[in-house]
Amino acid sequence: MRDGFILSAEKIYKSFRMGAAEVSVLKGVDLAVKKGEFVAVVGASGSGKSTLLHILGTLDTPDRGVVRFEGRDLSRLSAGQLSRFRNKMVGFVFQFYHLLDELSVLENVFLPTMAGKGIIGWFACRGWAKKRARELLCQLGLGERANHKPYQLSGGERQRTAIARALMNEPRLLLVDEPTGNLDSATGNGILNVFEKLNRAGQTIVMVTHDERIAQRAGRIITLADGRIANK
Numbered sequence: 420m421r422d423g424f425i426l427s428a429e430k431i432y433k434s435f436r437m438g439a440a441e442v443s444v445l446k447g448v449d450l451a452v453k454k455g456e457f458v459a460v461v462g463a464s465g466s467g468k469s470t471l472l473h474i475l476g477t478l479d480t481p482d483r484g485v486v487r488f489e490g491r492d493l494s495r496l497s498a499g500q501l502s503r504f505r506n507k508m509v510g511f512v513f514q515f516y517h518l519l520d521e522l523s524v525l526e527n528v529f530l531p532t533m534a535g536k537g538i539i540g541w542f543a544c545r546g547w548a549k550k551r552a553r554e555l556l557c558q559l560g561l562g563e564r565a566n567h568k569p570y571q572l573s574g575g576e577r578q579r580t581a582i583a584r585a586l587m588n589e590p591r592l593l594l595v596d597e598p599t600g601n602l603d604s605a606t607g608n609g610i611l612n613v614f615e616k617l618n619r620a621g622q623t624i625v626m627v628t629h630d631e632r633i634a635q636r637a638g639r640i641i642t643l644a645d646g647r648i649a650n651k
């Protein structure tokens with residue numbers, strides 16, 4: 420790992436074509452995150468925060484520029500290596516939770532482990548995986564909710580379920596997009612307490628938000644404006 424950076428982005432460019440027009444969203448973003456940091460990226464709606472987060476997590480690719488994870492250029496990974504990277508190294512938390520309503524809360528949480536294994540591999544580790552999923556739910560105050568369906572939960576409980584799912588494979592990096600965007604301020608505060616506690620225990624977190632007050636909860640704030648990082 421170069422200079423303790425777990426994640427770095429160098430001169431990231433990204434445009435979207437909308438019919439004849441091309442919209443330049445990211446115009447040379449540089450960003451470096453140290454292991455154990457809790458970084459918030461703030462910026463106006465439409466400034467490209469989600470686009471950047473998706474690129475950092477390899478859910479999208481930049482037009483130009485390099486994203487490195489623990490020093491490794493992610494554009495050099497094969498499709499198989501990339502899906503393993505996303506499954507094992509990164510946990511994602513989104514504004515709208517993206518839970519599967521057909522599955523129980525517990526099943527949603529252990530799904531990333533199941534998805535990362537073949538049938539035999541899953542058979543071998545499922546006892547452990549279910550135990551870990553239960554422990555995570557208990558830590559997040561959802562021990563009594565394991566057998567419910569996501570649609571039976573409140574917004575805050577759904578987001579805590581999504582956080583448990585993101586933590587399931589012990590990711591080295593948590594990427595979080597407007598985690599409280601759908602919640603009232605007290606519930607949102609509870610979610611931010613969870614991230615603070617995880618960070619104190621060593622979890623590296625990058626969170627994007629348009630809300631300065633939410634960003635204040637992070638250890639460092641960087642601002643995205645006009646397609647670039649405004650302060651460093």
Ligand SMILES: Nc1ncnc2c1ncn2[C@@H]1O[C@H](COP(=O)(O)OP(=O)(O)OP(=O)(O)O)[C@@H](O)[C@H]1O
Nearest residue numbers: 435436444462463464465466467468469470471629
């Ligand atoms: N797949 C896409 N196709 C076309 N345009 C896109 C696409 N994704 C994002 N954009 C455009 O890129 C710009 C930045 O979008 P992005 O979602 O990254 O902003 P954001 O900062 O996350 O905004 P918000 O705070 O509202 O979530 C917007 O103008 C958006 O319309």
Ligand SMILES: [Mg+2]
Nearest residue numbers: 468469470596
């Ligand atoms: Mg967004």
